[in-house]
Amino acid sequence: MAQRFTLVARLLHWTMAAAILAMLFIGVAMVASLTDYHRLVSIHEPLGLLILVLVALRLVYRLFHPAPPLPRGMPGVLRFAAKASHVLLYALMFALPLVGWGMLSAAGYPIAPTSWLHLPAILPQNDKLYAVLRPTHTVLAFVLFATFLAHFGAALTHALVFRDGVFQTMASWRR
């Protein structure tokens, strides 16, 4: 069959897909909730840190293991959309946890994603900085969710409409 992503790349992709989708839902539920707020924050922060670690590993891995080529017949506009949306996804996967860490730092909260892990502040305590970063975190999350929807729709279109093998490069588990 056609070239596909390596096993490590596929594992990283699907692990992060589950983590990020859960993260987005937890995030919007958390900021609306009262009784469940603390429980959700207690998942949101360590999961965000996990995503940051995974995306860093993934980017390094990707540099040494490039993605399989797109089908030769794929039009330029679709190639551009594919490349640009992946650059955006990577940028957001880094930006969201870093902005989250930064905004907690600017607010003067201790950075303790778990009771046994204390991280340093990455920004000085500053109310004006927090006032910018907090809404930025929300806006970036909505951009990530929109990008995810586009990615999800495009993957299904490759699988069901174009049937060009692109979906299988990530979704095929046959040996």
Add this chain to the structure above:
Amino acid sequence: MPSDGPGRYDLAALLAPTAIARLGAIGVAVAAVAVAFAWTAGWLSPERLTQARMIDAFEVDNGQHAGFRRNHAKGVCLSGWFEGNGAGVKLSKATVFKSGRVPVFGRFALAGGLPMMPDGPNAVRSLALDFSLADGEVWRTGMNAIPVFPVKDPQAFYDQLVAVKPVGTTGKPDPVRIKAFFDANPESARAIAAIKASEFSSGFANAAYNSLNAFRFVDAAGVATAVRWSMVPIDAFAPEPSDTPPDKNYLFDALAARLKQGPAQWQLMLTIGQPGDPTNNATQAWPAGRQTIDVGLLSIVALQSEATGNCRDVNFDPLVLPSGIAPSDDPLLSARSAAYSESFTRRVGEPKTPSAVQAGKGG
């Protein structure tokens, strides 16, 4: 078998009936995820009690006061230290309970959402503290000088805010609504009665401040104990004067004058819950005679105005806890954490005006 033929990407191929049906199904799948997201966010259920609605209710009752806390709006920053005596170590592994001194800052305030309210005999005094521990851990607590909390959960808190909303031309709450609230929440009626029966002290320095909510103290072996705590003043209790002084800041001014004579001090007393004592209902006091442990001495030495002090831009979230103190099953704890966060986010982005209480130099 898939091929690299370019035809599959042509518009004509996408307009074939099968392709349109499949694109439609994909659209439904994508839309379903988007709708699930919107539902999770509460956008499809405006009646859901959210952080934003809770803080909106404060703003409806008190009006908009840009830059100020939505509750406990009038206050002043404080600084000092806490000196643990080591007795708390057997209940909690938190380093704050070891023998030794940790720096403390915080805020004295009056409950209520009016930043310019005059001090008065019925104003509930509060004390918020931040203990900065050696290993980067932080313990924050917001305590009130009342024996029990007026409501048991976030819904009752919200309903109370709605019930006391000033109405019509009188600018006072509607007694019918208040009665309806107490009828629906008898535990709040009992709690308010207990608060009214308790005698308020003459000032900030001789008031006892209570955690009200229960927490779980966890020792080095992982054993948890239900605890409520109080800051018990060293200064002798004196009742409120019968005539309220005309000075709008008489409580804060008296505190500043008191601190000029030396640190004001409080013993941190832990009350140990027994099995069956309610940990999920802050309207209920624990039975009298529960064991208490003195675990250290809080010394407050100075006040600072909010604009120049260390407390204005800090959220005294009661769930900023060190390892060794954990939340109980009290639903108010998570709700306080959530509502404080919303209040913090709103006020931090707003323009600032001077606070009512200006702490003089050396005060």
